[in-house]
Amino acid sequence: MRSLTNYSKLCVHTQTNKPWTIEECITQYAAAGVSAISIWRHLLEGKDLSEIKELLIKNQMEVVALVRGGFFPSVDDKQRALVLEDNRLAMEQATALGAPQVVLVCGADPNQSLKVSRQQIKEGIIALLPQAEQLGVKLSIEPLHPMYAGDKSAISSLGQANDLCEEIDSPWVGVAIDVYHLWWDDQLEKEIYRCGKSDNIFAFHVCDWRVPTIDFLTDRGLMGEGCIPVKQIREWVEKAGFDGYNEVEVFSERLWAQDQKLYLEHIKKAYLNHS
Numbered sequence: 001m002r003s004l005t006n007y008s009k010l011c012v013h014t015q016t017n018k019p020w021t022i023e024e025c026i027t028q029y030a031a032a033g034v035s036a037i038s039i040w041r042h043l044l045e046g047k048d049l050s051e052i053k054e055l056l057i058k059n060q061m062e063v064v065a066l067v068r069g070g071f072f073p074s075v076d077d078k079q080r081a082l083v084l085e086d087n088r089l090a091m092e093q094a095t096a097l098g099a100p101q102v103v104l105v106c107g108a109d110p111n112q113s114l115k116v117s118r119q120q121i122k123e124g125i126i127a128l129l130p131q132a133e134q135l136g137v138k139l140s141i142e143p144l145h146p147m148y149a150g151d152k153s154a155i156s157s158l159g160q161a162n163d164l165c166e167e168i169d170s171p172w173v174g175v176a177i178d179v180y181h182l183w184w185d186d187q188l189e190k191e192i193y194r195c196g197k198s199d200n201i202f203a204f205h206v207c208d209w210r211v212p213t214i215d216f217l218t219d220r221g222l223m224g225e226g227c228i229p230v231k232q233i234r235e236w237v238e239k240a241g242f243d244g245y246n247e248v249e250v251f252s253e254r255l256w257a258q259d260q261k262l263y264l265e266h267i268k269k270a271y272l273n274h275s
């Protein structure tokens with residue numbers, strides 16, 4: 001398998017360096033030779049987006065994605081309407097920052113069946129299409145590991161995400177492939193090629209699955225620390241036609257407790273050696 005030899009395709013998610021502010025993420029990534037960032041929305045609360053945009057430009061930092069919209073399903077009609085408004089706001093924020101896509105964590109409501117939740121996800125995404133087209137912002141469905149099917153995502157596999165994309169059939173809707181969520185699936189290679197055929201791979205997220213994992217939200221590993229064949233999956237994604245960024249997205253209490261500047265250097269090493 002071909003190794004990565006430089007950082008030209010490296011993107012880091014701000015949540016990977018959770019202790020940092022948005023300003024620190026932008027300036028520290030730039031100082032470390034990282035030229036792309038995916039921005040988590042909570043870091044934007046109370047911020048002037050034009051100032052953030054200026055800082056991004058000053059540091060020649062490309063924004064790969066705004067994370068995250070979604071959470072469409074609910075038994076409560078009012079809640080579903082509120083969530084659509086929030087997704088519209090996310091698309092406006094993406095436009096303000098120059099982010100080409102909003103990543104969707106699609107959601108699930110434990111008080112109804114997954115089938116109903118999936119239907120509501122589909123209706124929610126369709127309702128956002130006119131604005132997506134108008135603003136030129138793509139919507140990326142990110143399937144989450146089935147352990148999150150209770151309340152975070154009724155879309156658990158790439159096959160389900162591909163089905164949904166094909167049903168919606170819009171150039172503004174595609175998928176974010178995250179190795180943490182999808183590595184276990186024996187249909188993964190096949191579904192990656194299916195997705196690539198329709199140019200629907202919008203994003204690729206990397207990290208690793210530690211064994212044992214002590215927390216299913218905040219114990220992800222750096223690439224090379226676990227059992228995910230990251231290089232292999234990257235090779236499939238590239239073979240399917242994807243030539244975008246490899247986004248490092250690690251949620252880890254263990255790694256957040258470290259010196260973040262040193263940790264960023266570890267991220268860069270792990271990126272070249274194990275992804």
Ligand code: ZN
Nearest residue numbers: 142178205249
């Ligand atoms: Zn992800």
